[in-house]
Amino acid sequence: MHELPGITRFKLMSAMLRVAMLVAVTVLVAACATDNSFEGHAAALPYESVAPGTVESMGHPKMGAVAAAHEALRPGDDEIVVYYLRNDADYGPWGFWHWAVPGGDGAAAWERSKQLGVIEGVGYLRIKKDGSSFAVPTIGADGLFGIIARKDEAWEKDGDADRIIDARASSAWVIFQNDSKTYPYGPYVPTIEGARLSAKKEIVLELSGRYGLD
Structure with missing residues (x-):
């Protein structure tokens, strides 16, 4: 079995996550546009920022x-x-x-x-x-x-x-x-667990682990 070099794998994960983020944002914006309301979405929980390039592996060690x-x-x-x-x-x-x-x-x-x-x-x-x-x-x-x-x-x-x-x-x-x-099965890839509006121009994505895009 051939493994991708770490840097290549990271770039692929970044690309896939960006696509997933775009889809999540599109769905969330469409949902809010339907009900014309940001109430409830803006009840923001605190979120954490991490440095670009940070990848927290949440895969199983075995x-x-x-x-x-x-x-x-x-x-x-x-x-x-x-x-x-x-x-x-x-x-x-x-x-x-x-x-x-x-x-x-x-x-x-x-x-x-x-x-x-x-x-x-x-x-x-x-x-x-x-x-x-x-x-x-x-x-x-x-x-x-x-x-x-x-x-x-x-x-x-x-x-x-x-x-x-x-x-x-x-x-x-x-x-x-x-x-x-x-x-x-396979290397851990961060996933989007949820998305919410924290302000009219801000969407917070909840990821499966800490992940900082370049």
């Missing part, structure tokens, strides 16, 4: 441990893969309760999803985007599906909440033991 598995598995364009990294590398008792969102039922696919594949010390579930992997649709019409890492014998789960994943955002996802967040 993401690199999944790289060998991803390189060996090489999922196709018509597939979604969810990796599971356990500290003890014992995946025998664990499976993925997996269902389409909305309306799916994890019980329908459990006989096939309760046994994870293992490659390079990482558990995984490989899913066809068209739903043919389990003979029932396990990805919703809008690309959403649910995952729970659980044991077969009982409802012992890794994480309290259901994990809802968007297959359109990434084709590879990673669950790390004892971490309730589900991560898209």
Whole structure:
């Protein structure tokens, strides 16, 4: 697997984030123009400025441990893969309760999803985007599906909440033991978590981590 040099990767992230910012600004301005009101939007929370070039990595520190598995598995364009990294590398008792969102039922696919594949010390579930992997649709019409890492014998789960994943955002996802967040596979890229008007001529974007554009 070929990695981009750091400076190139940073420039790509900057370009992608600028595009995302433009889209967010357009949507927010259009919404405000519709109701002709800035009330509520201007109830500003404090925000933080950082120096240009600052990039706070909010990715998981063990993401690199999944790289060998991803390189060996090489999922196709018509597939979604969810990796599971356990500290003890014992995946025998664990499976993925997996269902389409909305309306799916994890019980329908459990006989096939309760046994994870293992490659390079990482558990995984490989899913066809068209739903043919389990003979029932396990990805919703809008690309959403649910995952729970659980044991077969009982409802012992890794994480309290259901994990809802968007297959359109990434084709590879990673669950790390004892971490309730589900991560898209690969290097961390800052994302826009929200946008609000703090004044009539000022829009504040809430990012997933500190990020200073050049």
